[in-house]
Amino acid sequence: MxxxxxxxxxxxxxxxxxxxxxxxxxxxxxxxxxxxxxxxxxxxxxxxxxxxxxxxxxRSTFAGYVNARRFNNDRLREIRRGMTASEREALSACVVTAPAQACMRALPGLTGMPCLANNDVRLLINGQQTFEAIFAAIDAATQVVLVQFFIVHDDELGRELQRRLCERARAGVKVYFLFDSIGCHGLGRAYMRTLQQAGVEARPFATHPGFVNRFQLNFRNHRKLVVVDGARAFLGGHNVGNEYLGARAPLSPWRDTHIEIRGAAVLELQMAFAEDWYWAAREVPYLMLPPQGDVGEMICQVVPSGPADAQETCSLFFVEAIQSAQKRVWITSPYFVPDEAVFAMLRLAVLRGVDVRILIPSRPDHLVVYAASTIYAYQAVCAGVKVYRYQPGFLHQKVILIDDEAAAVGTANLDNRSFRLNFEMMVMTAHPAFARDVTRMLEADFAEAREISRDEFLASPALLRVAMHVAKLFAPIL
CATH class of the missing domain: 1.20.58 (Methane Monooxygenase Hydroxylase; Chain G, domain 1)
Structure with missing residues (x-):
């Protein structure tokens, strides 16, 4: 009718x-x-x-994060009230009020988190190293385990994580498991039921409650973090699935990087987790003070970012890192869709004589993003930026190297989605030895990469070039 x-x-x-x-x-x-x-x-x-x-x-609304931060501050005060005078002095002594490194000076004000000394940071260069270290730490947990991933698959690696978390929970350890509801859309209820029956506190992170969240693809929690007993934390690009071990074609071998952190900065990572947990569960998780004593000589700045921030923290973090470079800035990212501010900083760095290099994949996992990355890569090459494509497999690591003194590793990609739409986490570490470790790692990656030239884009079929320009129109949501 x-x-x-x-x-x-x-x-x-x-x-x-x-x-x-x-x-x-x-x-x-x-x-x-x-x-x-x-x-x-x-x-x-x-x-x-x-x-x-x-x-x-x-659509987005994150007013609840204000409450999460208030509860975090209350919890931090509780922790400090229970400390001895010497413990309070030790924690205060870790705060670096005036970092010597230019790339870190604005970050305490930007993030609301202090720059902290007395840390040790170790590179975990592939999936095997990463999950061996994470699983060993979980197995040794005696009090609390905080686990947060964007993607968890119910495959061999996912079930191995599940088994270990269940064992710790049955042993009386407090276990918190936070996962993104869209990133883990394929994770069955049976997986979660097994965790909960063992005593694991498991919650999905959802932008909106109920049915509406199924339609919200933006504003996802992209963080990957594990904290054990307040003493050790693991952060980086790996999610939980066989592909992150390089066991799934056509993107294998998978190239990714994680870090293990010990020291004062672990408390700030717990605080960031607590904000996310409060949003998902409306309760504050059990947090622990890092063990006292000398851990290391590294200075760390934790940089959580997301759409709940008053400022565009992630974009400004990249701006600060790039503009502070005097000798070189090397960036690896699976996606290269920068905003105007970051792209301008890259061009200005080239004009200052800085060695600016970008390492991106040669294989696409998302065709539209890959097409947009290609046109941005061409424009960057025209501006004097050296852009490389990693050849052996899919490159998923998120790493920044600044001169010979600082490097950042975490979850943020070089794209608008990380800058404005997702919750991300980076850790900037200032120490020459760590910068040397990152330099050697990236030099090995660049040795297996091919530099992009202008001719590569110009030689593409006209229809393909048009498609790339059309894909660029979607840059604000890529």
Whole structure:
């Protein structure tokens, strides 16, 4: 039965009314002016096409993170009240009020977290090293284990993690397991039920409660963090799945990097986890003070970032890292879709005579992102940036090397999704020995990479070049 013209008109009017309301919401909440203009214009002019995409990509509200940070501060005060005077003095002595490294000076103010001394950081260069270290630490846990991943698969590696967490929980250890509800969309209820029956506290991270979250693909929790007994933390690019061990074609061998951290910075990593846990569970997890005593000589700055921040923390972190470089800045990332501020810093660094190198994959895991990365890579090469494609397999590591003194490892990619849409975590470490370790690692990666030239893009078929430019239009959500 056909609808009458009056019914069709009423439906169209209703769409436009809702579209105007959504456009006002976009103007008030979208971080960037181009993004707000794009959403508002689409919602007003074409609400029948734009409303569903806005529901999927555009809406966010993270007021609850204010409460999470308040509870974190309360918990930190509780920890300090239970400390002896010497323990309080030791913790205060770790705070570095004026870092010597230019790349770290703005970060305490940007993140609200202090720059801390008395740390030791170890590179874990592949999946085998990473999960051997993580599993050994979990097996030795006596009090609390905090686990957070964006993706967990119910495969051999995922079940190995499950088994170890269940064993620790049955032994009386407090175990918290936080996973992203979209990143783990394929993780069955049986996996979670097994954890919960063993006593593991397991929660999904969801942007919105209930059914609505199924439509929200943006604002995901992309962090990968494990903390054991408040003493050791593991952070980096690896998720939990066989492909991260290089056991799944066509992207194998998988190239990724994690770090193990011991020392004062572990407390700040626990605080970041507590914010995420409070958002998911409305409770504060059990936190522990790192063991006292000398651990190492490394200075660390924890940099959590996400759409709940008052500023664009992740983008500004990359800006600060790049603009502080005097000799070189080497960056590895699976995706290269920078915003204008970061891209400008890369070009200016080249003009200052800095050795600017970007290492990206030669194999795509997301075709649209790969196409957009290719056009940005061409523009970067034209500006004097050296861009390389890693040849052996898929490159997924997120690493920044600044001169001979500092390096950062974590979860943030060089793209707008990490800059503005996802919750990420990086750790900047200032120490010549650690910078040398990262240098040797990246030199080995560059030795297995091919440098991109201008001709590579220009030699591509015209239709493919057009597709790349079209993919670039989606950069704000890639």
């Amino acid at each position: 056909l609808m009458s013209p009056s019914v069709i008109a009423a439906v169209m009017v209703a769409f436009h009314i809702v579209g105007v309301m959504a456009a006002l919401h976009a103007v008030m909440t979208v971080r960037t002016a181009p993004g707000a203009i794009a959403w508002a214009g689409s919602l007003v002019m074409m609400p029948y096409f734009a409303l569903i995409p806005y529901l999927i990509f555009g």
